[in-house]
């Protein structure tokens with residue numbers, strides 16, 4: 061039963077939204093907080109550090125998102141390969157719709173291929189015009205998602221936390237609020253190791269999807285950035301099968317997998333005009349230059365930034381956190 065039985069639907073929605081705003085305000089006043097990378101503070105919500113915008117998006121998602129049984133979600137910790145996987149998933153799923161010489165990606169880039177759920181603002185988009193299966197992206201931990209989403213199908217991509225840290229630090233330094241002091245690598249490193257990092261702790265984030273993938277392997281395709289880098293063709297085949305459109309022998313003969321891999325390669329995406337200029341909007345408040353999603357796209361760039369001692373510390377945390385889980389990010393680096 062509706063909690064606002066006497067109000068017309070639009071006003072019920074507004075009343076519901078006002079409740080969310082009040083709850084959001086209350087949470088910001090009461091949740092544990094710590095230093096943010098982009099904004100002044102992050103808030104610890106159910107074990108994960110979220111910015112105020114993401115916290116609100118999460119509340120909105122829980123209230124308004126209507127899933128469909130065929131939905132597929134791409135999930136990742138920030139800077140783990142989201143942009144790349146968006147391009148790969150979109151072009152694999154829609155390989156019959158576009159030709160590779162004049163592709164949707166050429167004009168629009170990977171960011172606009174499917175919506176990012178952690179930046180929703182009100183009035184909420186209902187996504188009813190998207191073709192099925194609908195694709196969505198999220199950086200939220202599995203346990204933070206509403207049950208209608210967390211019970212769905214996921215592609216999860218993770219990456220060596222040392223490369224994530226460096227990629228994230230450089231990216232967030234560019235976006236950091238102008239009234240805040242520069243975030244030094246030493247401070248970012250400490251925060252990261254403590255787990256204080258947008259959507260973090262990194263390790264608990266990865267484990268939230270890893271555990272879910274062990275429980276329901278048919279529902280979560282668990283990938284590593286390094287594995288995509290080393291064997292992109294194998295990954296495209298896995299994605300095609302996972303999304304319900306396995307490669308046919310005819311497509312194999314035509315070299316479709318190779319075309320997808322080439323289209324989505326770092327060089328090819330970075331050099332697109334659409335990715336060299338323009339901004340990507342996340343919700344109403346966040347704008348990011350598209351070119352900032354393409355930096356180096358390498359494995360092991362952390363070696364240019366972290367000392368041996370820093371490396372040992374992060375690897376030690378990774379070993380401790382993943383011990384007994386059956387997951388290792390070691391063998392991939």
Ligand code: PAP
Pocket residue numbers: 136137138139140141142143144223226227228324325326327329353354355356357358361
């Ligand atoms: P997001 O969290 O802001 O969405 P995400 O796309 O997950 O970022 O990660 C960005 C990283 O992927 C960048 O890594 P780097 O800073 O170490 O270079 C970016 O360069 C890399 N990247 C983007 N596109 C590709 C690609 N096609 N192939 C390989 N790496 C890529």
